[in-house]
Amino acid sequence: MSIRLKLAISTLALTLAGTAFAQSSTDKPERIRGAIESFSGNTLQVHRRSGDTVTIQMKDSTHLNAVKAVQLSDIKPGSYVGAAATPGPDGKLVAKEVLVFPEAARGTGEGHYAWDLGANTSMTNANVDTVVQGTSGRDLKLSYKGGTNVINVPANAPVVTLIPATRDDLKAGKQVFVVAIHGKDGAYDGNFVVVEKDGVAPPM
Structure with a gap:
């Protein structure tokens, strides 16, 4: 298993268990599901199933994976x-x-x-x-x-099951599952992203 995938799984351990990354409610992880509208630089735009569009900042520490059936x-x-x-x-x-x-x-x-x-x-x-x-x-x-x-x-x-992914996989129309916390100016800071790959969308 790659180091990247091991690190991503350690983050997933926290998010699946519902563990907060900090004590304040604004730092509590939020699960975001939807389709990518755009990805440019470090900015990911996701149209959520709830109907709104949110901005997610992809950081160097953001773990990115896909799933395969x-x-x-x-x-x-x-x-x-x-x-x-x-x-x-x-x-x-x-x-x-x-x-x-x-x-x-x-x-x-x-x-x-x-x-x-x-x-x-x-x-x-x-x-x-x-x-x-x-x-x-x-x-x-x-x-x-x-x-x-x-x-x-x-x-x-x-x-x-989980497999590695790259930022090249973050294409408009792809389904994503994101765990993020509230950042600055109404945007989110992405902690963990699972993106659709080879027609397999994240079901979680």
């Missing part, structure tokens, strides 16, 4: 994953997406906590204990410090 069958007992999920009709958690972490990132953001990928969404970062094939995808039994969860992963749920 992997198969649901690649998730085995012993894998370490992050799964965003919502309760199904029977109360069972159903995955909206799954991120399979590289082995070097085991332990990243471990736990179960609220997420913002839709109403009643949670995030579980945990070790896969068992994988059971069902009629509607696969059931993953996940264990983390303090608890366990069983999450159903439908066959159509995006399953991805």
Whole structure:
């Protein structure tokens, strides 16, 4: 694994766990999802799903990655994953997406906590204990410090892993997932950026 990807994963560990980078509310990380409008110099313009456009300053310390699709069958007992999920009709958690972490990132953001990928969404970062094939995808039994969860992963749920990216990948129209803090003059300072690459958009 590249040094850049290792550093990016250490930042992702903080953001997935919902940990603030500072005590003040203005320094609390914000997750931004949307499409790139433009990228020039160090300035990234993103049109958010909420409808507004925000300015994100890309710094030397900003970690930039992409994702690539992997198969649901690649998730085995012993894998370490992050799964965003919502309760199904029977109360069972159903995955909206799954991120399979590289082995070097085991332990990243471990736990179960609220997420913002839709109403009643949670995030579980945990070790896969068992994988059971069902009629509607696969059931993953996940264990983390303090608890366990069983999450159903439908066959159509995006399953991805992190790969390196460069600023050349920051092209207009590409989807991005950004973790940033409020900076100067209403802009944001980017901490972590995941950009669409080879047609695979960040699902988190």
